[in-house]
Amino acid sequence: MTNLQRLNQLASILDITRLQDDDNTPAFQHWLSTLPQLDVAAFCVYPQYLPLLLSWPQPQVNAAIATVVNFPSGDLPTDLVCEQIQQAIYAGATEIDCVLPYKALLRGENGYVKSFLYDVRQVSAGVCLKVIIESGELVTAQQVAKATELVIDGGANFVKSSTGKTAVGITEEAARIMLTVIAASERNVGFKASGGVRTIEQALALLQIFEDVTGRVASRECMRIGASTLAFELAQHLSTDL
Numbered sequence: 377m378t379n380l381q382r383l384n385q386l387a388s389i390l391d392i393t394r395l396q397d398d399d400n401t402p403a404f405q406h407w408l409s410t411l412p413q414l415d416v417a418a419f420c421v422y423p424q425y426l427p428l429l430l431s432w433p434q435p436q437v438n439a440a441i442a443t444v445v446n447f448p449s450g451d452l453p454t455d456l457v458c459e460q461i462q463q464a465i466y467a468g469a470t471e472i473d474c475v476l477p478y479k480a481l482l483r484g485e486n487g488y489v490k491s492f493l494y495d496v497r498q499v500s501a502g503v504c505l506k507v508i509i510e511s512g513e514l515v516t517a518q519q520v521a522k523a524t525e526l527v528i529d530g531g532a533n534f535v536k537s538s539t540g541k542t543a544v545g546i547t548e549e550a551a552r553i554m555l556t557v558i559a560a561s562e563r564n565v566g567f568k569a570s571g572g573v574r575t576i577e578q579a580l581a582l583l584q585i586f587e588d589v590t591g592r593v594a595s596r597e598c599m600r601i602g603a604s605t606l607a608f609e610l611a612q613h614l615s616t617d618l
């Protein structure tokens with residue numbers, strides 16, 4: 377595969393993300409105006425910015441519209457998270473990135489986590505559900521594996537590593553653990569790497585790990601990379617490689 381083909385493959389699995397806590401309408405609209413024209417997998421923004429994204433005059437015809445719930449703490453009551461999901465879908469979201477109650481998992485409350493995953497899957501039926509395990513906050517490899525296993529068993533479409541709001545985002549070690557559990561499962565579940573993916577080198581390394589561990593070719597149906605700045609570097613490389 378040529379470098380250009382690999383970079384285009386990377387663009388096709390990118391979830392361009394804007395989850396700034398000090399954001400506002402003018403800044404968000406300016407951000408939209410700066411976005412490069414790439415055939416990406418999705419745009420991921422806070423729920424309050426879904427209307428602006430959906431009314432954006434340059435629709436990215438193939439891109440999904442994603443938003444976040446139970447974000448970033450993972451601590452909200454299940455019924456409130458389900459309400460957030462319903463509101464997001466009503467607002468036009470076609471993908472939901474939902475933070476797992478990972479602190480409950482760390483307390484050993486696996487039953488609560490399973491019940492949470494069941495409820496959010498029911499209320500998000502028909503849309504793409506990505507569950508964020510916040511791998512950088514899980515202490516042991518066993519906890520990363522267990523969180524991944526519970527998310528898969530709960531029926532999510534993707535297991536996502538990080539919110540990008542904690543000290544540690546995705547690491548290659550956590551990616552390997554998550555992908556090993558995903559590869560061993562009988563279910564068709566995808567992997568989303570996120571949290572501090574700032575360079576093309578990092579992203580290509582994660583893409584390679586995905587393909588090495590799962591034996592699958594990375595596509596938007598089975599792999600995503602969530603990043604807030606990578607699209608700009610990628611567009612520069614793609615324009616110079618033409």
Ligand SMILES: O=C[C@H](O)COP(=O)(O)O
Nearest residue numbers: 540570571572602603604
């Ligand atoms: O999906 C969430 C991402 O982590 C946000 O991207 P970032 O880490 O490049 O800011």
